[in-house]
Amino acid sequence: MQYRREVDGLRAVAILPVLFFHADLLSIHGGFLGVDVFFVISGYLITSILLDEIKKDRFSIVRFYERRARRIMPALSLVLIFSTLGALIFLPPQPMKEFSQSLVSVMAFASNIYFYLTSGYFSPNAEDLLLLHTWSLAIEEQFYIFFPLLLLLLKANKKLLQGSIFIIFLASLAYSIYLTNRDPSASFYLLPTRAWELLMGSIVAMYYVKAERLAGSVKELLSAVGLVALLGSYYLIDHSFSHPGWPTVIPVAATAIIIAFSNGTLVARLLSFRPFVYIGLISYSLYLWHQPLFALLRQKSIGTPEPALYVMAMAVVFAVSALSYRYVESPFRNRSRVSRKVIFTASAAAIVFFSSVGLVGHISSGLQARYAKDFELASVEHSPKRKGCHTSGQHYLSPEQACSYFDGKVTWATLGDSHMVELAYALAQELKTQQLGVKHLSFSACVPAYTFDIAMPGCSNWLKDSVAYLNAADEIEHVAVGFRYATLFPAPEIPHSKQPLGLGELNRAEVNEAYWQSLKSLIEALSEAGKQVYLIYPIPELPLDIKRGSFPFSIFHTTPWLNLGHASEFEQYAERNQFVLQRFEQLQSENVHKVKSFNVICPQGICPAEKDGRSLYFDDDHLSLYGAGLLAQELLRQ
Structure with missing residues (x-):
C-alpha cells in the first residue's frame, strides 16, 4: 500500500x-x-x-x-x-x-x-x-x-x-x-x-x-x-x-x-x-x-x-x-x-x-491502606431509586409510569431535574408514617422550558406532560418544584453557552428572563389547578465533589482537602444565585410556599459539607439522602 x-x-x-x-x-x-x-x-x-x-x-x-x-x-x-x-x-x-x-x-x-x-x-x-x-x-x-x-x-x-x-x-x-x-x-x-x-x-x-x-x-x-x-x-x-x-x-x-x-x-x-x-x-x-x-x-x-x-x-x-x-x-x-x-x-x-x-x-x-486513616464520611449515598425512577431522553418515562413511593395514598409529587431525585425519596420516607405517598417526576438536566421547546430531547415534552398529569390528578395536592438554578441562571455577564432555546439569538440576560418566565408559568399552572406548590430554593453547592474533598489532596497529605465544616459561605451562594433569588422573593401567591434550602444547609451563614460526621452531599451539588432528609423535614414544617 x-x-x-x-x-x-x-x-x-x-x-x-x-x-x-x-x-x-x-x-x-x-x-x-x-x-x-x-x-x-x-x-x-x-x-x-x-x-x-x-x-x-x-x-x-x-x-x-x-x-x-x-x-x-x-x-x-x-x-x-x-x-x-x-x-x-x-x-x-x-x-x-x-x-x-x-x-x-x-x-x-x-x-x-x-x-x-x-x-x-x-x-x-x-x-x-x-x-x-x-x-x-x-x-x-x-x-x-x-x-x-x-x-x-x-x-x-x-x-x-x-x-x-x-x-x-x-x-x-x-x-x-x-x-x-x-x-x-x-x-x-x-x-x-x-x-x-x-x-x-x-x-x-x-x-x-x-x-x-x-x-x-x-x-x-x-x-x-x-x-x-x-x-x-x-x-x-x-x-x-x-x-x-x-x-x-x-x-x-x-x-x-x-x-x-x-x-x-x-x-x-x-x-x-x-x-x-x-x-x-x-x-x-x-x-x-x-x-x-x-x-x-x-x-x-x-x-x-x-x-x-x-x-x-x-x-x-x-x-x-x-x-x-x-x-x-x-x-x-x-x-x-x-x-x-x-x-x-x-x-x-x-x-x-x-x-x-x-x-x-x-x-x-x-x-484504602494508602491513607493513614479512613477519611470517608458516612451517608455519601444517593437514592436507591435514582437509576430506575429518574428519566431522560426522547423516550422518557411517562408521568403515568413514573415511580410512586411507597404504598400510601399519593398526595405529594416532586417535579424537576436531578436535584429532586433524593428529595423525592427522602420526602416519601418522612410521609410513610402518615401512610402517604409521593409521585417522583424528575428528568436529567432538564430546564424549565415549559412554554417553549428546546433541542434537548424530551425535556420540554416531559415537562408539559408532567404538569398536565399533575393538574388532572385530583388526589395529588402538594407539588415540590426544583431545578439546578446555579447553572440555569448564571450572572448576566456570563456569555450564553449554546443551549438551543428555539427563541432565536439571545444574550445571557434574555435567556435568564426567558427561562424565568417559563418557570413562572409552570408554577402558575400548578397553582391555578389548586395545587400547593413548594418552591425549592437553589441547593448550596460545594467547591468540589465530597468524595474527593473529604480525603486529602494526595496520599502524602494528612488532612481533608475540603474544609468540611466551612466549605463555603452564604455570601457566595447569594452571589451565585442572585438572579433567581430576586425573582423568587418577588413571587407572591397564596398557593406557593418557599422552601429556603440555605436555611437548612447553611445555618449562621456557614455552608458545611457534613453534619455530625454525616455527609450532606453525594457529589458537589446533589444532596445525599441524609441532606435531602433534612430538607424534606423543613418542607413538611410548612
Whole structure:
C-alpha cells in the first residue's frame, strides 16, 4: 500500500479538535467528532492493507494481530503505568476502585462496555475518568476480531464481499440512529452502532482506485467540500445533537470524501504540511496521554481549571507524546529490533500485570491502606431509586409510569431535574408514617422550558406532560418544584453557552428572563389547578465533589482537602444565585410556599459539607439522602 502523507495530516485534523474539546479551548464544541474521523481513517488503512495482502496471497491472521499488538500495546502500556501511579497518589478509595475496574476492562479490550454500564460520555463526571478515552480502542479491537475473518471468507467473491460490507454498513447506521433516540449511551459506546464509521473507511478502500480516475477539477472540488464540511462540523455540532446519528454522517462522510478524492489536490498539499504530518504521526500517543493528564488536572482543581493550566497541560501532552512516539512506538514497530515473539510475550505480560493490579484495586476497595486513616464520611449515598425512577431522553418515562413511593395514598409529587431525585425519596420516607405517598417526576438536566421547546430531547415534552398529569390528578395536592438554578441562571455577564432555546439569538440576560418566565408559568399552572406548590430554593453547592474533598489532596497529605465544616459561605451562594433569588422573593401567591434550602444547609451563614460526621452531599451539588432528609423535614414544617 502506497504511503499518503495527507492521511497522516488528516489525523492531525482529527486529534487537535479532540484535545481542544477536552481542554475547553477555542470553543470547538464538536471536537469529540475527531474520534469518528479516526474510525474512518482506521477502517480505510486496515482494509487497504488487508485487501493488498489478500490480493498478493500474503495475508496472515497472526501477522495481522502482530501489527495490532505493535501498534497498540507498547504506548498504551506506558500510559497505563503512569496513569496507575497517578491514581495511586491522587485518587481517593472509591475513584481508585473505579479506576481499577476500568483498568481490567482496558486489558480485556472491553472498556467501551464498562463505561456504557457505569457512565455516560457527556455526563458531568465522565471527563474525570482517567481511562475514559480507551472506549474507542476497544471498539476498534472488537471490530478487528470479526472484520479480517469476513474478508477471508468472502475474498473469492468480490461482489458478495462488497455487498456484505454495504449491508452491514447500512444496518449499523440505521441501528445507530434508532438506538440513539432510545439509549444514547449504548449507541455511543457499543460496536454495533459504531461499525458503520469504520466500514465507511472500508468502502473508500474498496473503491479508491475508481475514485482516483475522476478529473482533477472534480477531485479538487470534492476534497475542498469535504474539508470545509469536516471543519464546520466541529463548530456546528455539539453534544446537544443526537450522536452518533444523522448529524454524525456529516463528519464521517466528509472524512471519506477527503480520503477518496484528495490525492494530488490542494487539500492534500495543505494536509501534507510538515507540522500536520508530524502531529498525525504522534496522534496515537497524543490521544493516549491527554485524557489521564487532563482528568487528573480536573480532579485536582477546585472548580474549572483556568485556560492557562490547560495550555500548560497541552504542552506537557505534546512533549511526552513526542518522546513516546520516538522511544516507544517507533522501536516496537520495527521488526528488526523487536521480534514477533518479544512483542507477543510483552503484550501478554502487560495484560496479566495490569489486570492483576486492577483486580487488587477492586478487591481492596480502592487500596484504602494508602491513607493513614479512613477519611470517608458516612451517608455519601444517593437514592436507591435514582437509576430506575429518574428519566431522560426522547423516550422518557411517562408521568403515568413514573415511580410512586411507597404504598400510601399519593398526595405529594416532586417535579424537576436531578436535584429532586433524593428529595423525592427522602420526602416519601418522612410521609410513610402518615401512610402517604409521593409521585417522583424528575428528568436529567432538564430546564424549565415549559412554554417553549428546546433541542434537548424530551425535556420540554416531559415537562408539559408532567404538569398536565399533575393538574388532572385530583388526589395529588402538594407539588415540590426544583431545578439546578446555579447553572440555569448564571450572572448576566456570563456569555450564553449554546443551549438551543428555539427563541432565536439571545444574550445571557434574555435567556435568564426567558427561562424565568417559563418557570413562572409552570408554577402558575400548578397553582391555578389548586395545587400547593413548594418552591425549592437553589441547593448550596460545594467547591468540589465530597468524595474527593473529604480525603486529602494526595496520599502524602494528612488532612481533608475540603474544609468540611466551612466549605463555603452564604455570601457566595447569594452571589451565585442572585438572579433567581430576586425573582423568587418577588413571587407572591397564596398557593406557593418557599422552601429556603440555605436555611437548612447553611445555618449562621456557614455552608458545611457534613453534619455530625454525616455527609450532606453525594457529589458537589446533589444532596445525599441524609441532606435531602433534612430538607424534606423543613418542607413538611410548612
